[in-house]
Amino acid sequence: MNRITGSTRICGIIGDPVEHSMSPVMHNAAFEALGLNYVYLPFRVHREGLKAAISGMRALNIAGLNVTIPHKMAVIPLLDKLDLLAGRIGAVNTIANENGELAGYNTDASGFLQALRAQGVESEGKRIVILGAGGAAKGISFILAEAGASLVILNRTLYRAKELASQIAQDCQRKMEAMTLNEANLKRAFDRADILVNTTSVGMTPDVDRSPVPGNLLGSRLVVSDIVYNPLETRLLREAKAAGARTIDGLDMLVWQGALAFEKWTGQKAPFEIMKQAAIKALQDEK
Secondary structure, three states: OOOOOOOOEEEEEEEOOOOOOOHHHHHHHHHHHHOOOEEEEEEEOOHHHHHHHHHHHHHOOOOEEEEOOOOOOOOHHHOOEEOHHHHHHOOOOEEEEEOOEEEEEOHHHHHHHHHHHHOOOOOOOOEEEEEOOOHHHHHHHHHHHHOOOEEEEEEOOHHHHHHHHHHHHHHHOOOEEEEEOOHHHHHHHHOOOOEEEEOOOOOOOOOOOOOOOOHHHOOOOOEEEEOOOOOOOOHHHHHHHHOOOEEEOHHHHHHHHHHHHHHHHHOOOOOHHHHHHHHHHHHHHHO
16 A cells, blocks of 8 residues: 555455455555555545546546445446356446446356366255355356256245246256245255255354254265355355265355456466465454
């Protein structure tokens, strides 16, 4: 921050709220590590201010923005072009200012897939159980289906699970299942499951004693991924590990989506481990 000059490039995150975001600490650590003249800032933008915020990005020549709730879908009509993946998912979490043109990307979905692959987990030919049918579930379900997985989507509201399964099936030409999220259906879904992905907020701080899955249903043949990263080890992951399952926490997805955005803004390879350690330290400092 002491090296800010007239040529410093600005990146940031827009959303409401943004105070909890780990992105500023991750990206500023990465910029410093590579000696780049960039700075990353959080901008709290209400729904009614989104259009003005994107106009401001253009006017101020901001290099890049991450986009979080509630703007991931609403921002799309305000952009000049859309990456194919973001267009098919229908949500943008990264905007890159490419010589004055604002391009929208979805590094959430790509980051999740990269987090699996970095742990040696491939999705092709696997049966994957997805918990939740919200925005995160949509991107993750799409990219897993595109990578060759068969999906079972469970959600407390059945019609939302069916709606998402129908969208994915139509776009990816793959058969999808949808069920109500309850213990009986979880047991059925786990009979032939290889991977479980929790995209809900169940187990997130402060409700750390909750889990979306009864521990007795978890077994050693599962790979269990939870996109919640605060706490780093949710009750779901703790009980999955105790059952002998392989676990992947939400921090890797968070860092990978940030690393992919970083590379679009700077054209340089992101220092993944530096970004991850910065996020871990920030989470520890919150306690």
